[in-house]
Amino acid sequence: MxxxxxxxxxxxxxxxxxxxxxxxxxxxxxxxxxxxxxxxxxxxxxxxxxxxxxxxxxxxxxxxxxxxxxxxxxxxxxxxxxxxxxxxxxxxxxxxxxxxxxxxxxxxxxxxxIPVESAKYRKMFLPSDQNDTILVVDGKKLHVSKAFLSYHSEYFRALFSSNFKEGQMDKIPIKEVSIDDFALLLSSFYPNPVFPNDETVEKLLEMGRRFLVSSAISISDYHLLNNSKINNERIIWLADEYVLPSLLERCLSDLDTVEKVKKLHQSPEYEMLSDNTKVKVLDILIKMI
Structure with missing residues (x-):
């Protein structure tokens, strides 16, 4: 269901x-x-x-x-x-x-x-004195705190405001998102932060951008800068796509040989890069010649 x-x-x-x-x-x-x-x-x-x-x-x-x-x-x-x-x-x-x-x-x-089946999700989203609204995600009821979500997310700050009909509803549907992806986002700050890994970082960036959770994007940026084993071509695209300037500059600085530039150019990520980043890559190549 x-x-x-x-x-x-x-x-x-x-x-x-x-x-x-x-x-x-x-x-x-x-x-x-x-x-x-x-x-x-x-x-x-x-x-x-x-x-x-x-x-x-x-x-x-x-x-x-x-x-x-x-x-x-x-x-x-x-x-x-x-x-x-x-x-x-x-x-x-x-x-x-x-x-x-x-x-x-x-x-x-x-x-x-329907009730949340997973034990870890039930623990996160049980009714309590601190939780004052219910989100319906993927057909599941999640008891959450308006104040806590509003503090971490501009999306929820606007959603819960009096200017939106949803802010006055007892149960608010959140559409086109799975319970797993939504729980991943919330677990990055609610109730105790869980840090991303190479398997979750891309989805966390996507969810952080959609729901305007800057902390989710920041911890993803930190992971990619300091801990990730993802290849450089993919990280360049992620840095470009999610506007992570320090990460992008670090990755571009690693393009220190013609072979590395060619590898990027031949990768599927290259076509997805913004024109501005492609210009930076071309500039790096020209300086090598």
């Missing part, structure tokens, strides 16, 4: 005082019975009955997301935040209408959440 959202959109239905069940749908083991009735006060009472017991059996412990209900003539559009923790759950919403016959449709987006 991943953090891929389950999405569904209904067709249009007429709702009036004589309607009740409008539709029964099934999507990815989520059954939804949608009902709607107009009362005498020109209000529509909507109801969604969710049955996701099959997902419960697969290890999902909750579904989070939203339902959007809208009228065909744009009279109303309402969004309802949804947290489903029980296999059978009813969601209701009352909206005002301007007609006793209204044409409406709805859609939902729900993200399955």
């Amino acid at each position: 991943t953090d891929d959202a389950i999405e569904y959109k209904s067709v249009d239905y007429v709702v009036n005082s004589s309607t009740n069940v409008l539709e029964t749908s099934v999507k990815n083991n989520i059954q939804c019975i949608w009902s709607g009735t107009t009362n005498d006060s020109e209000l529509i009472d909507f109801k969604w009955e969710f049955d996701w017991s099959e997902l419960k059996k697969q290890g999902v412990d909750e579904l989070t997301g939203h339902i959007t209900i809208e009228s065909a003539d744009n009279w109303f559009t309402k969004e309802i935040d949804v947290i489903l923790t029980e296999a059978n759950k009813i969601i209701t919403k009352r909206v005002s209408t301007h007609d006793f016959d209204d044409v409406v449709s709805f859609n939902y987006t729900l993200v399955p959440c």
